[in-house]
Amino acid sequence: MKWLIRSPLLVLFLTLILVLTACSTGGLPSPSVSSQPTGTQPAIRAEDYAGLLELVAKASQNPSPYARRYYMAGADSDGRQNAEGSASQAGDNKDYSQTNIQVEGVDEADIIKTDGRYLYLIANNRLVVVDAADPAQLIVVFEQKINPYTEKEKTIVIETPSELFLDIAAQRLVLIVTGSVQERYFPEPEETKPSETKPEEPAPTEGTGSEGTAPDERPAESTGAAADRSIWYPYYNARSYTSVRIYDIGNPEAPELVRQFTQDGGYTSSRKVDTSLYVVSTRYQYRIYEARAEDLKPEEVFPSTCTDPSADTWTALPPDRITILPDGDLSNQTILSALDITADSAEPDLQSLLGSSGQVYASAGYLYIAAWQVTWSGKENSYPTYNTEIYRFKLAGAKVSEAGKGSVPGWIINQFSMDEHQGYFRIATTTGDTWSGSQNQAKNNLYVLDGSLNVVGKVTGLAPGVTIKSVRFMGSQAFVVTFRTVDPLFVIDLADPKAPKVLGELKIPGYSTYLHPYAENLLLGFGYDVLTEKEDRVFNLGLKVSLFDISDFNQPREVSTILLGGIGSYADVLYNHKNLLFSREKNLIAFPATLTARDADDPKTYRQPSYQGLLVLGLSADRQLVLRGHVTHFDKLGDPFGPEQPLSEKEMQAFFGHDAVYRAAWIGDTLLTLSGRQVRSASLDGFTALGKVELPGYDDVNQGYPYPYYRGIMVD
Template structure:
């Protein structure tokens, strides 16, 4: 018996919410209230409208619609028979079963960081695709810094560094709205976060007719501000959609948002009244929340899932153009975007009966075989509008957004199949597939590094770089110039692994990860490792330079979030936040590769990097003082003084934590000024 389970599902259904109550310290109370307040309105069931004149072309094979509440229940009932849903229990199992490994194209997508109009004067966010912006917790426009924290968004005049000033705060009630990240441009600040409005919670609980078991009022909000006056940001528009935030992208004035919303299976199965569909709101079109009708919800016939995938788009320059809202029975895990297409990927597991399984190393007896596949949903993008243009499926599970890349009309994807602990034919293997404009695989390279899994991938034009790991770190150089016949050009095996690969130039790539020491059948990671790989001779890649920070326990946000990296080849500048753990002399003498070091530093490591000298540590910058270090024990924690991002503006390097901004000379790293941010 085979059972398909999806990877990113939630267990409850969300209902109407209102925008958060905010306090703008630079605004008067009446103006702040007028900007933020919208009454709780009765939701209207609609099929979202769109401006037909700017719609991208839909797929020639449109998906079927759910159509009615009864059809929804039947679809999910069929899903239940094949997957064993028991009022939310299966949702939890499905999520645990798929561990996070955390479009028709026209334009060529480039993998270098996106340049700014004057990128030499200040650092842009490190993004995957040139011209496709990604939201982050810190942004700069060359004069101001913008920072999102869980409680507020700050606008800081950073230039000149000698007179930095906090010019305004957008403060939020943590119970009602929590910022997660943001975008900026010359006109706007877009703050994205989760909303849990108390007003709606109270409304639901006190209204027995509307109360249903297991409801949540969680919504994703994108709050759009006019920042022409940095001292008085003005809320001009709010986009809201049910569910939990998956990801977003911004291309020029076009904004795209992806959310997941779980379906409350208990309510659907036991309530006599109809359970409403997901809700959304675009205040540019009115203050009412709208319920998406079942006639506007589509599904993937061979991939029914008990949840909603909501994909939204908006033209920020044209508020009269209604937001483009598309809803599907489904979910999303990873999001990749080229300049023309948005891809949403989700992993599903195929469970075969234990009777067919062979003995495994870890269990010593029959173990169910879990076969995974990744479904890819493509949406074309144009002027804030979206159109579904196709679905593709490949074997295996993705690692993250860097496992996908669109190039010259083809989509490339890297996956891992099987399990590392198995010793039979179902052991882990790594693969690369090339899909055509119909999302059909026309080229494949399978069975790479059996017994290992992918730790990082980077596509650079006609090449792909893949790092797998179990005991050593093989770096594979793969030729994808011929879409129908990808092939391995060369490989390099070295200790450790890279969690993130970043382009240096056409023939060099930087790896960020962990050093490791092999021990029998496994390996133990050690300190954070930086490596510069030379792939000039693709058949014989070389680790040209490498350096290791700290010992076992050392970690960096960069290993999980590429936006934590500051890199400029022109300035020979490399910087990132890191928490350092170091072994004592006694521990080093014991030579125990399993031993963890003790906390010794948190802050920015700043390097000079070039092809002649490699990694040269120029210095470190911390926001911790001597008292903080005295209080620190074996480990450190998520302190407000932890440096989270590093940017440069002109000849000044800025390190940003939730507690302060510190300005240092970019040439000498001597401190210029510190601005305290905590209230």
């Protein structure tokens, strides 16, 4: 395909490394026979090899100023949406919650899962299993600490469990760990004999630091045997990685590690379809940012894998699995792996992109990576052009392969800006500048791409001067929220992919950052209530949950709202859909939140915290949002609508730390809430407390680190 540069130079590069070195870290993959040099080809001299490495080094140091790709901040063959979310997936009648996902049949990792009896969760840098068979007698039956800080003579390994998958039928648990291995290099003192005279400008030597620093680059008075290397600050060369650890949970109370696989880069996102696991990581390769070509090695330049990061046995991906993107920053790399979680010995299938990283969306058949590209024309007083480059990969069981590339103007906010439906890919973007007074005014757009990822339909120019806050695709419709001073909810008809059109628009105060289907004709919005003053000054006054009636696409209506807390209130569900615990059958709309008191006379004034815990909403008989109940682990502030109360320093640490509820699940008629300190159980009918169990490690202030940290905050 035209967008892929499968450079034969990569094959020659790795072949030459294999020939010119007896061995390298972890060994090198064998190039394909068809790509190996033949007798009819000219011999490759050392100068040619050095020149190739020089190109790689220069490309990393000086990416084109006119086309750079950056990480997009904020990863269903027919694109059906999962309106049940955490309640259940289609076709099952399981009486327990599941992770709130975007696409039906495409599971997403989370920090808590349940099989209907046991809770599998991540807490305090541990994998923990809690037996919830008796809600009044919760029991921790298993814990495994992921050591966050392991120090060796020359390396430091830092690991944090990120998320997990649970496959009950396959009796497998997948733990995804984000790690970093840091190599420490101490400048060794130089022995100088009395009869020797040190030259004024010593000849360059092989560097011992992470960037090829020469040993002689240190104060002269520190040379000699008397120098103590313990007083020297070491150089660090860090390598981030994502580790996949698969456990057999045939006995849930004694999970057995049966497989471990590690790939380069920090954890970005993952998906699971049946027993096929897909993991995306992003690597920024500082090693080649300002490196000399002769210092580069394939396992340093290109994405690699290993079985033990601390052993430093990395193996570069095979050349045919490495794709270089035109004009990309080669140090910005994406790695995609696919493996069957039931095949304990099968090697994972891998693909990589050099020059790009971005947001991840996946259907049952394809995985998409959307990367932000900024292009400058170089002309004076010109504005940059923003584009989203879309890279598609075909998912076929435990195999993954490239399947096309597309491009649309603008940038996206998150994975919900993308969707696949009946062979078409839909994406909502914002173009232009978002700051006030810019002549390059922001506009919002929706594009429809065909199976070849060519644009075949579009709606452009929505809500000039504002930006997209949330998007939700539901079959042949798209719902887009934009905001600057009011919240326009657009309803876009996509029934004809080649002629999409806006059907309706609703302007209301506030805005929604996450939209969730409640039923076929009802849509939930989670966001903020706002106050708008002169010159379009906007204040987020507190949380707002809205219920929209979308039975008439031409006239959407906000039929109910509920306001929670005051200025400074926050809920993770606004930016992480996995925080929503939803079941229409159980009339359950629940999410953790931190609330501050609202001052009716001066709503812009920040007040003290008034509540932290799980809020449980539902619909009344007349379809009005109501607060059904709440569960807190910080008993001093137990009323979501209660007054503010001053807290001591210790109480503040508990309120924002180990007593803060950050997830929930349900089994049968029991609601289970999770904080760093404990799991609590309550009845779903009335939310009466039933039981609780303390979690291991919650009182470990440092969480295994050698420095005094409290949940990421340094303390005395």
